[in-house]
Amino acid sequence: MRELILTEIGRLEVHEAPIPTPGPDEVLIRVVATGICGSDVHGYTGENGRRFPGQVMGHESSGTIAATGAEVDGLAEGTPVTFNPVVVPAADAAAFAGREQHHPGKHVIGVARDVPAAFADYVVVPGRNVVALPDGLPIELGALIEPLAVAVHAVRRLPAGSLGRVLVIGGGPIGQSIVIALRDAGAGTVFVSEMDAARRELVQRLGAETIDPADGPIADQLRARGGLVDAALDAVGITPTLRDALTSTALGAPICLVGMGAPQVSIDAFLVSTEERSLIGSFTYGSDDFTDATEIIGAEPDVYRALISREIDVSAADDAFTALAAGDGTPGKVLVRFDREETTR
Structure with a gap:
């Protein structure tokens, strides 16, 4: 599979890697689209110190379930999904439900340097963090749910x-x-x-x-x-x-x-x-905020398509990061499409 690696500050390269295998409580997602977050851009430039060379970034994503671990129930292969990137230990999931961002040992997929994230053809996430997309929602719009969850949580603060x-x-x-x-x-x-x-x-x-x-x-x-x-x-x-x-x-x-x-x-x-x-x-969101953001987008998908300025192939990602870092005037979200293999290989 392809993955975008931050090989050095200010440079992304497309590398080949084996498709990962999900663990017993995990889900393998075939990524369709991943949004470029402002924090990714600031990590790419080294401004925020929260991204590191060798890292695969990406936390605003949508795709389909490619495989599930033996302990995962209720999630079928082929289902269009997104995922909540804020991960708490399974043993504490119930105790911190709705306030996962307060767990002192949490990690955020796409920020944690040693956790391969969603600027890749496939990503593995805990099954409890997978959220099915509403019926009829164009799958690429699922990549807008994570930033909307940030906003929903902030307003509720x-x-x-x-x-x-x-x-x-x-x-x-x-x-x-x-x-x-x-x-x-x-x-x-x-x-x-x-x-x-x-x-x-x-x-x-x-x-x-x-x-x-x-x-x-x-x-x-x-x-x-x-x-x-x-x-x-x-x-x-x-x-x-x-x-x-x-x-x-x-x-x-x-x-x-x-x-x-x-x-x-x-x-x-x-x-x-x-x-x-x-x-x-206000930082990230709880699981309730994330679920509610999914429902908000599902109710008016045509409205939220206006948030997407352009969709690019994987091979154009480094140029897009460079342009965004330079303030190229892009008003909305840029999505990297991982379902366009024929145009990127």
């Missing part, structure tokens, strides 16, 4: 009464998914602050109002459009965007930090303490 007017900072794929999750949660007016015109146009199609930071301070633009917001979600995660979140929200407002653009940020502490804002962290 906010108090329910704070979703009247909400600001999303960053209109990339996670910001786009947050708009969808906010709509599903019944949010009122959703504003998205985004510098790129193509991304602003995309989130407008999803029902959000947009703000161009180049037009002036976000807080001033919000005041001109009805006032500061009740809550904010920072899908970028750097000092300037977190400052925008703090200055653009009403006193006492919650702010959810979703993006991981920098490992360290600086904040004006008085904007938290004296104005009683709450800074809330």
Whole structure:
């Protein structure tokens, strides 16, 4: 089978490897599509230090079941599926159900350096992490479920009464998914602050109002459009965007930090303490968030196809990573298709 290996920082190569065999409680998935996550790009460039040479990345995937271990029940070969990449030990699965991201010994497929992941023709995952796709959902759209689960969890981290007017900072794929999750949660007016015109146009199609930071301070633009917001979600995660979140929200407002653009940020502490804002962290999701994201996409697949900017062959992956790292203007998600063998070999 083919696998994309990060042979060095800034370079992906297609290598051949044996097809893996699933263990007793595991499932072998024949990958159809894997999305390029922003964290993958930052790992590719070495910016986040969370990807390593020799690693096979990839955690936003869909495919079909190719084989199952002897202890796996209820999953038939050929079933279209995705998988939840947050893995906890089997012995603790019941105790941490719905909050798997809190297990101190968890690992994330695609992030754990020694676990071969989904930029490959096949990937092995625990059977308990496999999620069947809704009937009728085009299989490639299953690769959008993981980023939507991130967004669903982040929105649920906010108090329910704070979703009247909400600001999303960053209109990339996670910001786009947050708009969808906010709509599903019944949010009122959703504003998205985004510098790129193509991304602003995309989130407008999803029902959000947009703000161009180049037009002036976000807080001033919000005041001109009805006032500061009740809550904010920072899908970028750097000092300037977190400052925008703090200055653009009403006193006492919650702010959810979703993006991981920098490992360290600086904040004006008085904007938290004296104005009683709450800074809330959000990382990945629980299994319930992941399942609910699957149902959200299954209900309106035509809406979510707009999140895919392009689909590429395996042989074009390194060029795509290089372009994305350089900020090539791609507004949405790029999918690597592993079901196009005739065009990549």
